[in-house]
Every structure is written in structure tokens, then in C-alpha cells.
Amino acid sequence: MSSLPADPYRVLADNSLHSPLPLGTNASDENPDGKLPAVSIRELKKSYVLKSETVHALRGVSFDVPEGDYVAIMGPSGSGKSTLLNLLGCLDKPTSGNFFLGRDDVSTMSDDELAEIRSRRIGFVFQSYNLIQQYTVVENIQVPLYYQGRLGQAEKERAIELARMVGLGERLDHRPMQLSGGQQQRVAIARSMMNDPYFILADEATGNLDSVTTEEILNLFDTLNTQGRTIIMVTHEDEVAARARRIVRLADGLLSSDRINSEESRAEARRRQHENILALAQRKL
Numbered sequence: 001m002s003s004l005p006a007d008p009y010r011v012l013a014d015n016s017l018h019s020p021l022p023l024g025t026n027a028s029d030e031n032p033d034g035k036l037p038a039v040s041i042r043e044l045k046k047s048y049v050l051k052s053e054t055v056h057a058l059r060g061v062s063f064d065v066p067e068g069d070y071v072a073i074m075g076p077s078g079s080g081k082s083t084l085l086n087l088l089g090c091l092d093k094p095t096s097g098n099f100f101l102g103r104d105d106v107s108t109m110s111d112d113e114l115a116e117i118r119s120r121r122i123g124f125v126f127q128s129y130n131l132i133q134q135y136t137v138v139e140n141i142q143v144p145l146y147y148q149g150r151l152g153q154a155e156k157e158r159a160i161e162l163a164r165m166v167g168l169g170e171r172l173d174h175r176p177m178q179l180s181g182g183q184q185q186r187v188a189i190a191r192s193m194m195n196d197p198y199f200i201l202a203d204e205a206t207g208n209l210d211s212v213t214t215e216e217i218l219n220l221f222d223t224l225n226t227q228g229r230t231i232i233m234v235t236h237e238d239e240v241a242a243r244a245r246r247i248v249r250l251a252d253g254l255l256s257s258d259r260i261n262s263e264e265s266r267a268e269a270r271r272r273q274h275e276n277i278l279a280l281a282q283r284k285l
């Protein structure tokens with residue numbers, strides 16, 4: 001299930017009321033060679049203190065996500081996936097442990113700094129798209145910039161370019177209501193790219209989509225990842241996770257396995273899904 005706040009881009013808006021601290025850089029400034037830094041978490045713990053008890057949702061999780069990786073996070077209900085996603089998305093703070101984005105230790109940051117990181121450096125894609133209904137495709141794609149007051153012709157052109165990249169070049173002035181679910185998710189993916197984020201955090205991004213549209217969206221993630229974009233997704237579906245480069249599993253607040261999907265197995269998953277769709281289409285005829 002979708003686990004982050006219902007509309008994280010509104011969370012961004014609320015946080016933009018605080019004056020963002022000048023981190024002064026964005027990813028490309030920091031890396032003259034154009035490389036985005038890796039995500040690194042160390043002994044990350046998160047406990048929720050309730051009236052009568054403390055819930056240890058994450059009990060010391062460590063792993064690295066190298067630049068360009070594509071990770072699926074899986075695990076049974078209650079294993080800590082949402083908790084981890086909230087931490088990776090800078091929407092919550094760990095109880096202890098470290099979380100590095102490049103050389104920045106996010107775990108020690110103030111709320112304002114977290115808001116800044118969130119709006120500038122992380123792209124979110126959600127099960128329910130979270131588009132603004134009154135806005136057009138191009139306006140929705142630019143939403144992450146509204147909160148930074150960065151809106152000019154160059155930004156609009158970049159939004160149009162992203163709309164084209166996700167196959168919506170002919171739908172620039174459509175509003176979400178006039179789009180299919182898959183098209184709306186494409187807008188959300190384009191929006192997540194607007195800030196040239198360190199990584200895309202996708203929470204059950206295909207959870208609302210039929211198998212044909214799921215395939216389209218997963219193909220789009222493949223394309224982005226092939227271009228070097230780092231993707232971290234939470235999914236309950238084995239067939240979705242099979243498309244990632246790597247599957248990290250949580251159990252009871254701990255990392256229970258961390259496996260690479262071979263290129264052959266990924267290609268096999270792609271082929272299998274495509275065949276299932278063709279078989280489905282045959283049955284409908």
C-alpha cells in the first residue's frame with residue numbers, strides 16, 4: 001500500500017513556508033564529472049514510542065545504493081518498508097544510525113534542511129499519482145519548482161522536454177482527468193525528474209495499473225535506469241521486483257536478504273510479462 005503522506009508534493013509546499021537553508025549546491029554542482037553520489041545507510045534504526053510500548057520498526061539496517069542502481073524493496077507486512085521509505089525520502093528522521101546522500105549525512109539534519117533535500121534532491125512516484133487536478137501536464141511536471149520559486153521559460157522548456165520523454169508530447173495541455181492512469185503515472189515520473197534528483201523513490205508505482213500499463217511504466221523505469229538514473233522502489237509484486245537490478249528484503253525490521261537479479265533473469269521477467277499480456281489480449285479477442 002502507498003505509505004508516504006497522501007500528497008508529498010503538498011508536504012513540500014508546507015515546508016517551503018520555512019525559508020530553505022542554503023545548501024548552496026545541487027547534485028551537478030557537487031560533481032563536476034556529472035556523477036550523482038550513492039545512497040548509504042548504516043545501522044539505521046527507527047522506533048516509535050507509543051503510550052504503553054515502543055515499536056522497533058527498523059532495528060539496524062545497512063546497505064548502499066550505488067549510483068545507477070535499481071533496487072526493489074520487499075518484505076512482509078509490518079517488516080519496516082514504509083518506515084525505511086519515509087527515511088529515504090527525508091520525510092522522517094531515524095532514531096539512530098546514519099543516512100548519507102553523497103557526503104551529506106541526512107540523519108543529523110534539521111527539519112528545514114530535510115525539506116530542502118526533499119524538494120531538490122529526491123523524486124517521488126506514488127501509487128496514486130498525486131497530480132494537481134487543475135493543472136495541465138506541463139504545469140504538474142513543474143510543481144517541484146514552484147516551491148523553490150524557480151519558474152521561467154527554461155524550466156517550462158525542460159518540463160515539455162520531460163513530457164516528450166515520457167511519451168506525452170501530444171498531451172501537454174491536458175489535465176489529469178483527461179488522461180488514463182498510465183498516462184497520469186507518466187506525468188508523475190516526469191515530475192519526479194524535474195529536479196534532476198539523486199534518486200527516484202517509487203512507492204508501489206504500478207499498484208493501481210493493469211498489466212499492460214504496468215509493463216509500460218516498468219519499461220520507462222528501465223529506460224531511465226539505462227540512462228543512469230538511480231531508482232529505489234517498494235513493491236509487493238514479485239513480477240515487478242524481478243525487473244529491478246537488485247532485491248532488498250526486510251523481515252522484522254532487519255535486512256533479510258540482498259540479491260542481484262542477473263541480466264538474464266531480468267530479461268526473462270520482461271519476456272514473461274510481455275507473453276502474459278499477449279495471452280491476455282488473445283483471450284479478449
Ligand SMILES: Nc1ncnc2c1ncn2[C@@H]1O[C@H](COP(=O)(O)OP(=O)(O)OP(=O)(O)O)[C@@H](O)[C@H]1O
Nearest residue numbers: 001003048055057076077078079080081082083084
Ligand atoms: N507511526 C507509527 N507509530 C507506531 N508504530 C508504527 C508507526 N508506523 C509504523 N509502525 C509500526 O512499525 C512496524 C513497521 O511498519 P511499516 O509500516 O514500516 O511496515 P511495512 O513493511 O510498510 O508494512 P505494509 O506492507 O503492511 O505496508 C509495524 O509494526 C508498524 O505497526
Ligand SMILES: [Mg+2]
Nearest residue numbers: 001003081082
Ligand atoms: Mg507499508
